[in-house]
Amino acid sequence: MLFFIFQLLKHNRHISFIILTIALFLNSCKTLEKQNSQLTKLHSTKEILNDIDFVQKKLKLHPSLYWYISKEELDNKFDSLKKTITSPLTSNEFYFIISPILSSIREGHLSITPIVKKYPKKQLKKLNKSKGPISQFEYYFNDQQLLILKNNSDNNQILSGSEVLSINEISPFSLFKKYANTYTSDGFNKTYIERTKPYYITNFYYYELGLRDSLLFKIKSNDSINYYWIKRKTAPKSPINNNKQNIESSNLLKINKKAEFTKRKINGFNKNKNQYSKELSFIGSDSSIAMIKINDFVFGNYKLFYQKSFEKIEQLKIKTLIIDLRGNKGGKLKEIEFLYSFLTNTNFIFSQKTEVASRFSLLHINYFGKGSLLTKLLKTTTYPSLVAYLLYKTEKSDDGKFYFKSKSAEYSKPRNPNYSGNIYVLIDGSSFSASCILASNLKGSKRAIFVGEETGGAYNGTVAGFLPSYTLPNTKLEIRLGLMTIKPYYQTDTLGRGIFPDITIEPKFIDYQNKQDSALKWIIENVNSNRN
Numbered sequence: 001m002l003f004f005i006f007q008l009l010k011h012n013r014h015i016s017f018i019i020l021t022i023a024l025f026l027n028s029c030k031t032l033e034k035q036n037s038q039l040t041k042l043h044s045t046k047e048i049l050n051d052i053d054f055v056q057k058k059l060k061l062h063p064s065l066y067w068y069i070s071k072e073e074l075d076n077k078f079d080s081l082k083k084t085i086t087s088p089l090t091s092n093e094f095y096f097i098i099s100p101i102l103s104s105i106r107e108g109h110l111s112i113t114p115i116v117k118k119y120p121k122k123q124l125k126k127l128n129k130s131k132g133p134i135s136q137f138e139y140y141f142n143d144q145q146l147l148i149l150k151n152n153s154d155n156n157q158i159l160s161g162s163e164v165l166s167i168n169e170i171s172p173f174s175l176f177k178k179y180a181n182t183y184t185s186d187g188f189n190k191t192y193i194e195r196t197k198p199y200y201i202t203n204f205y206y207y208e209l210g211l212r213d214s215l216l217f218k219i220k221s222n223d224s225i226n227y228y229w230i231k232r233k234t235a236p237k238s239p240i241n242n243n244k245q246n247i248e249s250s251n252l253l254k255i256n257k258k259a260e261f262t263k264r265k266i267n268g269f270n271k272n273k274n275q276y277s278k279e280l281s282f283i284g285s286d287s288s289i290a291m292i293k294i295n296d297f298v299f300g301n302y303k304l305f306y307q308k309s310f311e312k313i314e315q316l317k318i319k320t321l322i323i324d325l326r327g328n329k330g331g332k333l334k335e336i337e338f339l340y341s342f343l344t345n346t347n348f349i350f351s352q353k354t355e356v357a358s359r360f361s362l363l364h365i366n367y368f369g370k371g372s373l374l375t376k377l378l379k380t381t382t383y384p385s386l387v388a389y390l391l392y393k394t395e396k397s398d399d400g401k402f403y404f405k406s407k408s409a410e411y412s413k414p415r416n417p418n419y420s421g422n423i424y425v426l427i428d429g430s431s432f433s434a435s436c437i438l439a440s441n442l443k444g445s446k447r448a449i450f451v452g453e454e455t456g457g458a459y460n461g462t463v464a465g466f467l468p469s470y471t472l473p474n475t476k477l478e479i480r481l482g483l484m485t486i487k488p489y490y491q492t493d494t495l496g497r498g499i500f501p502d503i504t505i506e507p508k509f510i511d512y513q514n515k516q517d518s519a520l521k522w523i524i525e526n527v528n529s530n531r532n
Contacts, residue, residue, distance in 0.1 A: 192456025268300020297331025330433025444490020
């Protein structure tokens with residue numbers, strides 16, 4: 001009988017394909033069901049204690065674990081936690097008692113995520129082409145209130161400035177309180193937590209409610225309270241133009257699309273946020289001020305963008321440059337070093353030596369990840385070369401510590417066209433990670449005037465570089481941590497604080513609502529007054 005089935009499959013590929021598809025589907029459903037069972041599954045005290053040990057073992061890969069907390073204090077926290085484990089817990093019950101300990105380490109890249117409901121890939125693909133109810137609004141957090149800054153939903157009754165009292169009867173305030181100790185910034189500053197609350201609130205509701213096609217919003221506006229159902233919004237399809245009379249418009253559209261494609265390739269484009277990574281503009285009454293707005297150091301051809309930008313700035317003989325790092329949560333070290341090379345006219349060292357926990361700690365980068373079996377098999381061919389490279393680049397120093405050899409810790413030359421004019425840097429609590437490494441060097445070298453509020457990232461560096469994630473064996477929570485301590489060349493004696501502005505101008509809701517930029521306005525007025 002088995003021989004007959006084998007021969008049937010051998011000579012009929014269609015049947016083979018159908019059976020294989022059904023098998024994969026059933027296996028996918030089974031895997032999905034198993035993953036979602038973690039939401040309610042109780043884990044024994046032994047399993048929980050094993051997961052705590054797992055976390056402590058992984059933390060040994062962290063090169064600056066005791067930067068903001070002593071070893072004794074952290075050990076006591078783990079010992080105290082273990083003593084409280086006297087009965088079974090669900091994964092997320094464990095999440096709420098382990099995450100405050102990780103947050104006390106005060107490293108923003110170190111995090112642990114709760115278990116959330118998993119959905120079929122087909123459903124997720126469909127959902128990715130739409131906007132969920134919560135994502136249809138832009139928010140601003142002010143004095144324990146979650147305010148609507150901009151309404152992008154189909155319901156035009158909800159006005160800017162309205163307060164969100166609850167979503168599906170869960171208040172934003174209760175969620176902020178519940179998750180307050182589950183995440184942190186770098187060090188001791190408070191601006192990062194405040195400025196990122198509008199971002200995190202979306203995550204918190206997702207953790208609580210999962211993906212929903214409609215949600216009930218309780219909104220307060222002008223002392224009036226109303227309920228609104230907000231439904232998932234599907235992105236509109238581009239209309240097809242079949243009218244022969246519009247050939248010229250169609251050709252123009254093609255040209256515009258090509259230009260848009262080129263711009264996205266060079267400037268970079270973040271699809272999730274629907275914004276360019278980097279943009280150069282010229283502002284002021286006579287367009288004599290250049291401004292580079294950098295939303296991230298992740299996307300785009302940064303070398304070509306900065307090279308062309310500074311060539312344009314030199315061509316126009318611009319004497320004032322504004323670098324806007326507000327909302328920039330970081331990215332590539334190579335990019336910020338490349339940008340800095342246009343802003344200094346002397347040889348420079350961009351960062352201090354990159355510290356790692358041990359000679360072998362970078363081998364824990366989780367190289368094979370969560371890809372398909374085929375992807376993992378292909379990666380096995382390059383893995384030996386990667387291991388050899390990482391071991392070659394890691395060396396033990398005379399101070400007994402291990403460092404990863406980086407060119408940014410060596411002398412570099414400034415690039416041409418070199419900019420020697422005045423620089424202003426806009427910063428806020430959402431300026432984090434790589435954007436703070438750049439800002440620290442500009443601040444330390446006294447190359448720029450800083451305007452805004454204290455950055456969310458620390459002046460003296462961060463722990464990032466490779467950021468592998470590990471799944472806890474029993475509760476299946478995911479812990480992520482950085483494997484490299486990256487410090488800017490310039491340092492400060494103030495522990496755990498960000499880059500402070502020379503001119504403090506904190507963003508206000510009324511400014512956002514009226515589309516006014518007080519910090520940028522101050523710079524323009526200051527430039528104009530210095531000319532007179």
